[in-house]
Amino acid sequence: MYVRDMFSADTITVAPDVEFPALVQLFAERPQRIMHVVDAAGKLLGVISSFELLGLLSPGFVDANLAKALPADYDERAVCRSYTEHRCRTAKEIMRADIQPLRPDDHYLRVETLMRQQGITVLPVVDEGGLLLGEISLKKVLRYLAGVCRGNGEHCQLG
Amino acid sequence: MPHLSRLHLAGLAGIACFVCLLWAYGSFALASLIFVGCYAAIVSEKVHKTKVALLGAALTLVLKVLDQHDALHNVDLGVDWNVVFLLISMMIMVNILTKTGVFQFLAVRSAKVAQGRPIRIMVIFAVVTALLSALLDNVTTVLLIAPVTLLIAQELDLDPVPYLITEALASNIGGTATLIGDPPNIMIASKAGFDFMDFIVHLAPAIVVVMGAWLAVWVLVFARRLTVSDERRERIMAMDEGALITDPALLRKAGAILGLTILGFMLHGVLGYEPATVALAGAAALLFVSGQEPHEALAEVEWPTIFFFIGLFIIVGGTVKAGVIEWLARQMLAVTAPTPQDTFLLSMVMVWFSGLASAIVDNIPYVATMNPLILDLSHQLFGSADPAVLHGPAMLPVWWSLALGACLGGNGTAIGASANVIVVGMAEKAGHKISFVRFLAYGMPAMLLTVAISSVYIWLRYY
Numbered sequence: 001m002y003v004r005d006m007f008s009a010d011t012i013t014v015a016p017d018v019e020f021p022a023l024v025q026l027f028a029e030r031p032q033r034i035m036h037v038v039d040a041a042g043k044l045l046g047v048i049s050s051f052e053l054l055g056l057l058s059p060g061f062v063d064a065n066l067a068k069a070l071p072a073d074y075d076e077r078a079v080c081r082s083y084t085e086h087r088c089r090t091a092k093e094i095m096r097a098d099i100q101p102l103r104p105d106d107h108y109l110r111v112e113t114l115m116r117q118q119g120i121t122v123l124p125v126v127d128e129g130g131l132l133l134g135e136i137s138l139k140k141v142l143r144y145l146a147g148v149c150r151g152n153g154e155h156c157q158l159g
Numbered sequence: 160m161p162h163l164s165r166l167h168l169a170g171l172a173g174i175a176c177f178v179c180l181l182w183a184y185g186s187f188a189l190a191s192l193i194f195v196g197c198y199a200a201i202v203s204e205k206v207h208k209t210k211v212a213l214l215g216a217a218l219t220l221v222l223k224v225l226d227q228h229d230a231l232h233n234v235d236l237g238v239d240w241n242v243v244f245l246l247i248s249m250m251i252m253v254n255i256l257t258k259t260g261v262f263q264f265l266a267v268r269s270a271k272v273a274q275g276r277p278i279r280i281m282v283i284f285a286v287v288t289a290l291l292s293a294l295l296d297n298v299t300t301v302l303l304i305a306p307v308t309l310l311i312a313q314e315l316d317l318d319p320v321p322y323l324i325t326e327a328l329a330s331n332i333g334g335t336a337t338l339i340g341d342p343p344n345i346m347i348a349s350k351a352g353f354d355f356m357d358f359i360v361h362l363a364p365a366i367v368v369v370m371g372a373w374l375a376v377w378v379l380v381f382a383r384r385l386t387v388s389d390e391r392r393e394r395i396m397a398m399d400e401g402a403l404i405t406d407p408a409l410l411r412k413a414g415a416i417l418g419l420t421i422l423g424f425m426l427h428g429v430l431g432y433e434p435a436t437v438a439l440a441g442a443a444a445l446l447f448v449s450g451q452e453p454h455e456a457l458a459e460v461e462w463p464t465i466f467f468f469i470g471l472f473i474i475v476g477g478t479v480k481a482g483v484i485e486w487l488a489r490q491m492l493a494v495t496a497p498t499p500q501d502t503f504l505l506s507m508v509m510v511w512f513s514g515l516a517s518a519i520v521d522n523i524p525y526v527a528t529m530n531p532l533i534l535d536l537s538h539q540l541f542g543s544a545d546p547a548v549l550h551g552p553a554m555l556p557v558w559w560s561l562a563l564g565a566c567l568g569g570n571g572t573a574i575g576a577s578a579n580v581i582v583v584g585m586a587e588k589a590g591h592k593i594s595f596v597r598f599l600a601y602g603m604p605a606m607l608l609t610v611a612i613s614s615v616y617i618w619l620r621y622y
Binding site: 059060061062063065066068069070071074078081085 | 260263267305306307309310313314394397398399400402403405585588589590
């Protein structure tokens with residue numbers, strides 16, 4: 001079983017010069033968990049996950065314990081301040097460029113390994129030239145494996 | 160004949176020099192090359208310093224400059240296990256204590272004691288940082304204080320950079336006061352046989368004076384620049400520091416064990432224990448009562464730092480065995496011309512040279528080199544390096560000059576001490592870049608002032 005059998009071509013792609021407010025808006029509206037930053041030819045440059053955007057919207061120096069000491073209005077003020085501060089940052093500045101993508105002919109077991117190594121829950125799938133083909137999540141893998149089990153009821157002792 | 164580039168020729172010349180040196184001087188040349196090469200690599204910061212130290216140590220052993228038995232078992236030449244276990248034990252204790260939230264509590268309480276007034280916050284944070292650094296390691300202290308500082312500065316709408324740099328400087332100054340405050344002091348104590356109270360008696364008074372003078376200058380410089388509205392101050396006063404204590408029961412137990420450990424440090428000389436024994440006992444007790452699994456507590460020990468020390472001890476042991484340190488000591492004797500009755504110039508050179516060197520080079524390898532050098536100086540001056548001589552009126556100020564210079568010198572530049580590097584990194588992550596020059600503008604005057612006061616202290620107290 002390979003990545004080509006299970007990845008989804010339904011992705012959010014953005015150009016490198018898209019600014020922070022548009023990225024937040026896009027993320028809030030669409031169900032996908034990562035955005036792929038691609039150049040004009042569709043070549044993958046990097047990815048932006050909710051971690052990157054949340055990191056910019058919250059003050060990184062306040063941890064969950066320190067937050068307990070803060071007055072009730074702090075969070076709203078801090079989020080608005082961060083939003084204003086980062087509003088001119090572009091997708092290229094925010095994205096993770098170090099993500100190693102998957103190829104369609106990668107074995108499905110490599111999906112989880114790469115995700116663990118890179119601390120991300122969705123990975124882009126690219127062709128040999130680096131052009132974005134789609135994305136894959138663990139849920140997609142599980143859904144595919146469940147389908148395999150259903151299709152092989154006898155072997156899997158289902159029903 | 161193939162065409163040789165300049166690089167090839169330089170490489171061949173280097174190898175030729177190496178072979179000639181080896182032929183002429185043997186292990187002396189090898190030890191010197193390993194030592195200088197490692198120092199250069201550490202200063203360049205191109206490769207992690209732990210990798211450099213371990214490679215240097217491996218070369219020292221493989222090339223038989225030092226044999227493994229000496230490296231691991233000889234107290235004069237090998238790894239100083241007292242330093243290694245003291246560091247590991249203190250790291251375990253601090254990691255467990257951090258989980259109680261007590262440090263965040265202290266920082267927020269300090270800001271409220273200052274009533275949200277910017278200059279008071281700066282002074283109180285500096286004093287709290289210095290006190291914590293005297294008992295914990297400097298890096299941990301700034302790692303704990305800096306996030307609260309960023310928050311307070313944000314709430315007051317002030318530039319956090321002067322505060323953060325002040326805390327880095329305060330942690331280096333405070334750490335100078337005690338045996339456990341800064342790694343150079345741990346190394347000096349172990350090599351010279353000083354106990355905790357020796358540092359309290361000889362260095363703490365100097366640090367009180369240094370801290371007071373430095374903060375007075377800081378208040379003069381910053382008081383008018385830092386002003387905020389009453390509304391901003393109210394935000395600080397509205398914080399609830401009581402909510403920060405995550406585990407009051409653990410805090411009580413950990414506080415009691417830390418208190419007993421500090422008492423143990425104060426009495427270790429009288430009781431006949433090494434500081435590492437006291438720290439190990441404290442760490443074991445805290446690990447036992449905290450309910451934390453050993454793998455959790457040990458995972459947070461800074462193992463790269465520990466192995467950096469181990470590698471460094473072996474490299475320096477090689478230079479001692481090969482006679483490099485003895486040669487350096489002779490050069491220093493020739494320059495400073497001390498006599499058994501008068502080591503004043505030697506002390507002054509030691510405090511200033513250590514200060515300037517530590518502003519550029521990591522003070523840990525520096526002190527690892529200077530420790531055996533001072534022992535050798537003692538041998539050459541007095542024919543002995545017994546505790547009676549090392550703690551005698553001639554050599555005592557030399558050790559304290561080394562400690563003051565090496566610890567305070569780290570304040571000079573952004574790379575002079577680990578706490579500085581951490582603060583610069585945290586500030587940058589929070590969107591406040593501190594350039595090398597900006598740090599220098601704060602750090603260098605502070606370093607020159609504190610080293611100058613230290614040299615006056617050495618002069619007045621010991622000569």
